[in-house]
Amino acid sequence: MSTTPTLTGAEIVIKALRDQGVDTIFGYPGGAVLPIYDALFKQNHIRHILVRHEQAAVHAAEGYARSSGKVGVVLVTSGPGATNAVTGLVDALMDSIPIVCLTGQVPTHLIGNDAFQECDTTGITRPATKHNYLVKDVNQLARTLHEGFYVAKNGRPGPVVIDIPKDIQFAEGTYKAPAECQPKSYRPQVRPDLNKVEEAVELIANAKRPIFYVGGGVINSGPIASRLLTQFVRMTGYPCTATLMGLGAYPASDKQFLGMLGMHGTYEANLAMHGCDVMINIGARFDDRVTGKLSEFSPGSRKIHVDIDPSSINKNVRVDVPIVGDAAHVLEDMIRVWKARAKRADQKALAEWWKQIEFWRARDCLRYEKTDKVIKPQFALERLRAAIAGRDDVFISTEVGQHQMWAAQFIPFEKPNRWLTSGGLGTMGYGLPAAIGAQIANPDALCIDVAGEASILMNIQEMSTALQYRLPVKVFILNNQWMGMVRQWQQLLHGERYSESYSEALPDFVKLADAFGGVGLRATKTSEVDDVIKEMIAIERPVIVDMCVDQKENCFPMIPGGKAHNEMLLGPDEKLEEATPEEGMVLV
Amino acid sequence: MPPVEPIERHTISVLVDNEPGVLARVIGLFSGRGYNIESLTVAEVNPEQALSRITIVTSGTPMIIEQIKAQLDRLVPVHRVRDLTMEGPFIEREMALVKVAGTGEKRVEALRIADIFKARVVDATIESFVFEITGTADDLTRFIELMKQLGLVDISRAGAVAMSRGTGGL
Numbered sequence: 001m002s003t004t005p006t007l008t009g010a011e012i013v014i015k016a017l018r019d020q021g022v023d024t025i026f027g028y029p030g031g032a033v034l035p036i037y038d039a040l041f042k043q044n045h046i047r048h049i050l051v052r053h054e055q056a057a058v059h060a061a062e063g064y065a066r067s068s069g070k071v072g073v074v075l076v077t078s079g080p081g082a083t084n085a086v087t088g089l090v091d092a093l094m095d096s097i098p099i100v101c102l103t104g105q106v107p108t109h110l111i112g113n114d115a116f117q118e119c120d121t122t123g124i125t126r127p128a129t130k131h132n133y134l135v136k137d138v139n140q141l142a143r144t145l146h147e148g149f150y151v152a153k154n155g156r157p158g159p160v161v162i163d164i165p166k167d168i169q170f171a172e173g174t175y176k177a178p179a180e181c182q183p184k185s186y187r188p189q190v191r192p193d194l195n196k197v198e199e200a201v202e203l204i205a206n207a208k209r210p211i212f213y214v215g216g217g218v219i220n221s222g223p224i225a226s227r228l229l230t231q232f233v234r235m236t237g238y239p240c241t242a243t244l245m246g247l248g249a250y251p252a253s254d255k256q257f258l259g260m261l262g263m264h265g266t267y268e269a270n271l272a273m274h275g276c277d278v279m280i281n282i283g284a285r286f287d288d289r290v291t292g293k294l295s296e297f298s299p300g301s302r303k304i305h306v307d308i309d310p311s312s313i314n315k316n317v318r319v320d321v322p323i324v325g326d327a328a329h330v331l332e333d334m335i336r337v338w339k340a341r342a343k344r345a346d347q348k349a350l351a352e353w354w355k356q357i358e359f360w361r362a363r364d365c366l367r368y369e370k371t372d373k374v375i376k377p378q379f380a381l382e383r384l385r386a387a388i389a390g391r392d393d394v395f396i397s398t399e400v401g402q403h404q405m406w407a408a409q410f411i412p413f414e415k416p417n418r419w420l421t422s423g424g425l426g427t428m429g430y431g432l433p434a435a436i437g438a439q440i441a442n443p444d445a446l447c448i449d450v451a452g453e454a455s456i457l458m459n460i461q462e463m464s465t466a467l468q469y470r471l472p473v474k475v476f477i478l479n480n481q482w483m484g485m486v487r488q489w490q491q492l493l494h495g496e497r498y499s500e501s502y503s504e505a506l507p508d509f510v511k512l513a514d515a516f517g518g519v520g521l522r523a524t525k526t527s528e529v530d531d532v533i534k535e536m537i538a539i540e541r542p543v544i545v546d547m548c549v550d551q552k553e554n555c556f557p558m559i560p561g562g563k564a565h566n567e568m569l570l571g572p573d574e575k576l577e578e579a580t581p582e583e584g585m586v587l588v
Numbered sequence: 589m590p591p592v593e594p595i596e597r598h599t600i601s602v603l604v605d606n607e608p609g610v611l612a613r614v615i616g617l618f619s620g621r622g623y624n625i626e627s628l629t630v631a632e633v634n635p636e637q638a639l640s641r642i643t644i645v646t647s648g649t650p651m652i653i654e655q656i657k658a659q660l661d662r663l664v665p666v667h668r669v670r671d672l673t674m675e676g677p678f679i680e681r682e683m684a685l686v687k688v689a690g691t692g693e694k695r696v697e698a699l700r701i702a703d704i705f706k707a708r709v710v711d712a713t714i715e716s717f718v719f720e721i722t723g724t725a726d727d728l729t730r731f732i733e734l735m736k737q738l739g740l741v742d743i744s745r746a747g748a749v750a751m752s753r754g755t756g757g758l
């Protein structure tokens with residue numbers, strides 16, 4: 001007889017979560033996870049947030065994770081619970097968000113029999129996760145859970161699924177603490193090769209037209225990385241641009257910041273990328289939204305690439321100095337070497353370069369038509385920005401579309417972890433649950449989902465979740481009555497054939513807010529915008545704002561698919577020089 | 589336009605945990621990302637530590653080959669990835685069972701060729717042979733080509749197994 005006390009699988013799950021420091025999980029019950037729900041019921045340490053759709057459970061966990069730096073935890077049942085979660089998992093995979101998702105599974109002896117609510121969860125989620133597990137022995141459960149957390153948060157973060165058959169949840173077994181469970185094989189490299197760092201510093205110091213291109217990896221690395229980045233960029237005096245996922249890694253108000261780059265990035269950021277002689281990429285992955293036409297991407301530059309994931313390096317763009325390591329560690333080393341070697345930028349060349357950049361900046365590429373006749377979406381966001389200016393406790397999430405790009409362009413982020421958006425997968429329906437997750441992690445903060453009227457309908461049911469937990473999240477809909485981003489592409493690239501992109505039969509969002517038990521507000525005139533925003537912020541309950549904006553506004557600047565950085569469209573008056581070539585049209 | 593990179597053939601050895609799903613992960617990686625698999629073999633090589641060795645023969649541009657290795661290496665159950673083609677001389681062998689049916693002169697000729705290729709007879713009837721042959725992929729292909737004219741009935745061919753020359757191990 002063994003003397004080690006045994007626990008049921010369900011109890012092991014709860015204990016492991018506690019030992020991993022989990023205080024909140026997002027989930028939805030069902031037959032195959034009832035034992036775990038039972039164990040949850042019997043304790044008071046872990047708070048369960050009941051969402052209204054499993055996809056939203058994952059997005060809420062993503063919002064929680066991105067806004068807090070912790071791992072987001074999800075609990076769903078087998079079959080449809082697991083399949084509903086898949087979109088969220090892929091979203092987290094693409095955006096490198098640490099998630100542990102526990103799924104219930106039919107009892108071990110029924111696996112493979114097409115049992116009720118059975119699906120091959122590990123098979124389905126294999127390409128949707130960083131890693132996944134099926135636990136077939138209750139004595140392996142604790143180890144698997146601890147390893148799952150380790151994998152989710154170490155190296156390049158990502159989602160992990162742990163599939164737990166119901167009989168394992170009932171079975172009795174022994175618990176193991178995290179310290180007793182060392183992962184077998186997964187050991188990502190966080191400290192860089194110093195020779196490479198030295199080589200990079202030499203290149204950086206000798207640059208004539210340098211640029212820092214920073215991404216989500218800096219945010220993944222933690223707030224220290226952002227501090228070190230800011231310090232290093234200021235030491236050099238070089239310009240810095242950020243990807244959509246990197247916004248907040250470098251303070252937006254700093255004069256060395258050029259704004260976002262890429263398809264809807266600023267003129268100055270994209271032209272500086274095109275014309276630079278040394279590019280310093282820290283935690284960005286040369287996404288196609290950023291590079292545009294690959295063969296013409298920054299043709300004259302030597303490139304340094306810092307990334308924790310070796311598979312990100314030399315994937316799309318060949319680089320000259322690859323550095324595998326964690327952004328904070330690498331930046332720390334770079335700063336040390338820079339100081340030790342008493343490096344100083346070439347001031348004459350740098351002054352020339354800044355002169356050029358200021359010339360591009362003077363184009364004022366985010367300019368839009370100022371008018372009283374209609375609420376321009378950019379105007380609404382500028383007013384929102386004014387209303388939240390100076391506050392340190394504002395978290396902005398978005399849905400996907402034009403409003404997302406305008407939010408990226410018009411709302412400045414001074415710090416990391418304040419900006420929550422679906423970049424890689426571009427998942428409409430991400431924003432509201434993400435705002436809910438951020439609000440749970442930051443109870444006193446102001447959490448706003450900048451939304452489009454089409455996207456918001458994809459997870460609108462989460463208003464109920466917000467109500468249930470008294471979460472004062474704000475949904476700020478830029479209602480243009482179109483799937484604006486789709487309409488824009490159809491207008492510019494598909495001969496103005498507006499196929500199925502009009503938002504027919506929209507609900508009355510004010511009444512809808514009311515029906516959920518929240519508050520609905522609407523602005524139809526520019527004169528109403530400030531009041532509505534003020535009221536939205538003042539109300540300590542969930543609010544939906546129906547901001548009725550210009551239906552035809554397009555998002556500029558824009559680099560059409562298949563074009564290079566220097567072939568940007570700046571505004572509605574510019575036409576595509578020639579019909580978009582076929583090869584451009586096929587790109588998304 | 590940058591010069592078009594040449595397609596190279598590489599033999600890669602991968603040491604993995606022998607656990608359910610590990611092969612699906614590796615194969616899914618290749619199909620999901622559109623990489624080529626010319627051959628893939630797998631078997632447990634260390635039962636005490638439950639480790640298997642996978643040998644993959646693949647082809648692609650140098651940039652793709654680098655990606656394949658980086659992608660393999662970041663799979664959680666993968667312990668080690670070695671590009672034998674890059675790391676100096678190595679031995680690569682394939683094995684096949686080849687069934688040939690016929691009588692008279694053709695039958696004698698089949699035996700004679702098998703002898704030249706050092707193929708072993710592992711089954712015989714009055715009218716057929718099954719040969720077991722090991723060698724490089726080229727050896728096997730040449731042998732099979734010759735057998736086509738001598739009454740080839742069936743082929744079962746295993747993918748490549750490979751190992752570096754010299755003292756070092758995976």
Ligand SMILES: Cc1cc2nc3c(=O)[nH]c(=O)nc-3n(C[C@H](O)[C@H](O)[C@H](O)COP(=O)(O)OP(=O)(O)OC[C@H]3O[C@@H](n4cnc5c(N)ncnc54)[C@H](O)[C@@H]3O)c2cc1C
Nearest residue numbers: 215216217220243244245262263264285308327423424426
């Ligand atoms: C409608 C729409 C339009 C878009 N338009 C644009 C656009 O105009 N501009 C734009 O930039 N994006 C745009 N995007 C987003 C785009 O699709 C990508 O999601 C984004 O560009 C990727 O950002 P990133 O390169 O910072 O990489 P991320 O996806 O954030 O990846 C992070 C990288 O950092 C690495 N990393 C992780 N942790 C660390 C660490 N600790 N240390 C070092 N490295 C680490 C990872 O391995 C990875 O390579 C758009 C998206 C949508 C939906």
Ligand SMILES: Cc1ncc(C[n+]2csc(CCOP(=O)(O)OP(=O)(O)O)c2C)c(N)n1
Nearest residue numbers: 401402403426428452453454455483484485
């Ligand atoms: C789940 C999902 N389906 C389809 C798309 C393709 N898509 C990208 S933007 C967009 C339109 C979004 O419209 P809306 O939410 O109103 O935002 P707007 O562009 O008008 O600001 C669509 C359909 C997507 N990104 N996600």
